[in-house]
Amino acid sequence: MTQDQIYYLWDILQYFINGITQGSIYALVALGYTMVYGIIRLVNFAHGEFLMLGAFCGFYTLRLGLPMPMAVAMSMLGAGIIAIITERLIYRPIRNAGRITNLITAIGASLLFQYGGQILFGADPKTIPPVITDKILTFGEITISTIQILIIAVTAVVLILLWWLTMFTKLGKAMRATSFNLNAAELMGINTNFIITFTFFLGAALAGLAGILMSYTMTIEPMMGTMLGIKAFVAAVVGGIGVIPGAALGGLILGIAENMVAGLYKASFRDGVSFFILIVILLVRPSGILGKNVKEKV
Amino acid sequence: MDYFLQQFLNIGIFIILCHGLNLINGYCGQFSLGHAGFWGIGAYASAIYTVFNTFQLPPELNMLIAIIVGFISAAIVGLIVGVPTLRLKGDYLAIATLGFGEIVRIIIMNTEFVGGPRGFTGIPNISNIYWVWITAIIVTFFMIRLKSSNTGRSIIAIREDEIAAETMGVNLFKYKLFSFIVGAGIAGIAGSLFAHTQLFLHPSNFTFMWSVIILVMIIFGGLGSITGTIVGATFLTILPELLRFFGEEVAQFRMTIYSLILIIFMLLRPQGLFGTHELKIFKRGLK
Amino acid sequence: MKNLLLKISDVTMKFGGLIAVNDVCIDIYDQDLVAIIGPNGAGKTTLFNTITGIYTPTKGQVKFCDYQISNYPPHKICDLGIARTFQNIRLFKNLTVLDNLRLGHNTRVKYHLIHALFKTKKYLEEEKKIFEESMELLKLFHLDEKSKFLASNLPYGEQRKLEMARALASKPKLLLLDEPAAGMNPSETKELSDIIKFIRNHFKIAVVLIEHDMNLVMEIAEKIFVLDYGNLIASGSPKEIQSNKRVIEAYLGTEVETL
Secondary structure: OOOOHHHHHHHHHHHHHHHHHHHHHHHHHHHHHHHHHHHOOOOOOHHHHHHHHHHHHHHHHHHHOEEEEEEEHHHHHHHHHHHHHHHHHHHHOOOOOHHHHHHHHHHHHHHHHHHHHHEEEEEEEEEEOOOOOOOOOEEOOEEEEEEHHHHHHHHHHHHHHHHHHHHOOOOHHHHHHHHHHHHHHHHHHOOOOHHHHHHHHHHHHHHHHHHHHHHOOOEEEOHHHHHHHHHHHHHHHOOOOOOOOHHEEEEEEEHHHHHHHHHHHHHHHHHHHHHHHHHHHHOOOOOOOOOOOOOOOO | HHHHHHHHHHHHHHHHHHHHHHHHHHHHHOOOOOOHHHHHHHHHHHHHHHHHOOOOHHHHHHHHHHHHHHHHHHHHHHHHHHHOOOOOHHHHHHHHHHHHHHHHHHHHOHHHHOOHOOOEEOOOOOHHHHHHHHHHHHHHHHHHHHOOHHHHHHHHHHHOOOHHHHHHOOOOOHEEEHHHHHHHHHHHHHHHHHHHHHEEHHHHHHHHHHHHHHHHHHHHHOOOHHHHHHHHHHHHHHHEEEHHHHHHHOOOHHHHHHHHHHHHHHHHHOOOOOOOOOOOOHHHHHH | OOEEEEEEEEEEEEEEEEEEEEEEEEEEEEOOEEEEEEEOOOOHHHHHHHHOOOOOOOOEEEEEEEOOOOOOOHHHHHHOOOOEOOOOOOOOOOEEHHHHHHHHHHHHHHOHHHHOOOOOHHHHHHHHHHHHHHHHHHHHHOOOOOOOOOHHHOHHHHHHHHHHHHHHHHOEEEEEOOOOOOOOOOHHHHHHHHHHHHHHHHHOOOOEEEEOOHHHHHHHHHEEEEOOOOEEEEEEEEEEHHHHHHHHHHHHOOOOOOO
């Protein structure tokens, strides 16, 4: 093989690694989408904004001089609490009003957070104080930063914890029951309202976590969640919306595909990749790779 | 005077845009979130015609052809998008159309031929307020006549209950596609008029945010109502200007207010101002 | 000798592992007044859905007049002359009573969009015809006074009547009624039985109904088919069905064996 070809292969590996990192972020956010959709069939357009709001919570916590772990906790808690309030005030009253009404409301909530955030925080991008030093490790032709490793590790841990929660705890069982059949779960004595609120909280907390993790590598501003939110949603759909492992799978696929296309072809097509994959999946297998099919009774 | 004319012109363009979306979302009940993409295709295609054609035609004829080019190009894209996506339901259709709208924008952004990220300049000023408003009136007339035809009834039946409609003889795919293509084409008409009054086009004019703004207009007025569309388009086009009277500070609230309108209407009055009703003058047109 | 209108041959409908309809054979003749009965879950509505094209039979064929309609989409089947009502009432809720009827005429309308756009003579004549025929149908069902009401504002019994009227607007040769008497009190049911008999006699069409109300069935049906767990277990006149052991077992269960 020629020197060029070898470098080419190393490049692909680099893009792959970057893709897994990016994919981990997508996975964290996609989990929230998929859990909420699985439970109440709502595409929470505002989910990306939970990420943003969590990031801001973390930012202000660090600004106050508090240590990193506090900031992470505040990101998750802040995002979660805002999600609970949104669910109670806006989503719960219209829960039975039809999918389109819910979708439009979610779009409204998303815009409200974005533009309200602009007014509240100012539109100027902010950087977090450098609390953790980012070391770059080199392995031959590959570079990987400690932050990237952290993101991948955190996502893996989250996925394991989530799997344990849904499969082995009573709460997880209740969550699964509610997502199968809300009415039946209610009749079985499960407090479905609590489960739904908890799901929102959990999903948003994960988004907030993703937000604070991302703020190491990018600036924080009120619009940061929009594109990411849409892409994470695509990841959830690709993997199989409503299915938790699907979110992880979709996230990784999307992250890797994006980085491959951006690196090997044209960087400006980066965003187009997600939409392209979305269209393909919706046409070929709308329920997603790991998803299940549900038919309407006439 | 110029300022008011400009506002009036904008209202006309948005009325046309809203009629197009109303046909897809309001009459047919298919939730499309990519309307700005069709608007953009119509704008760019018509501009390509007028800027690059070598026929020496009088400006009026050029404008007419530009409008036709705008309509056909957007309608063709509507066909391409509609055929694969119209078998999806509800939120999936919405997301798919959102995706297509974004893909259109990204493609335009990456096409050097039409200026890409620098924008498309040099478009001749062959449109004016008369073109815009006469077209708006014709499109309104079309929507009224459509509603009282059996084609319109079939389309509305699809919104009400697909299965019942199909069982009563309505070819779902044919009418959904019709709504999509014509709705897209109408947006394309608005695009051609827009291009030849703005004289400059940029992909940022046709983002998802604009699709949402058009949606807010028809939801505010009432999905499926012609009166509602006109009122919604008028009010929400003027709104940002009204806000400006209260100072630049308040004008920044524009999108926040739009989002609050969406939420409040969905919570309290999902049928919008006019629901599916029409004002008397339109009702007479419907007979 | 009556014409064979609908021939259901060995129709089987499977959903994954569940067999909803199993090898059913039914012949419906012109102007028949027939009932399909059976316990809940017997596959009756699934059979209707198969006939009207909402489902394609897993096995077997449905033949209407001379057409093989097993693969036809619902709208094409309506064009050919089969109309139906639904178990859960599927009216166009936000449209007026009259508009619901107008939609029923859609398959028979003879003008195109162009005519409507320019209000041509053809359009005006056809619309007048649609209006008059719709009002006539509404009069038959005593709904003409309420033509401008929203369909969702009608009381339950009238909603069912409206659905029937809408189905009749498409000038079908075969009318399928899915549990038309559900939720009706005895006097409404009596009115319904008169209406159904009138529909068959006046419009000269075949009527097939799925029903649980045995009084109604025994009163008007000339032939009865009984489904149980997807199988056709009996067919015959009302008298024959009433004394059929298998039918009684299907509804009431078998006696417990004494030890």
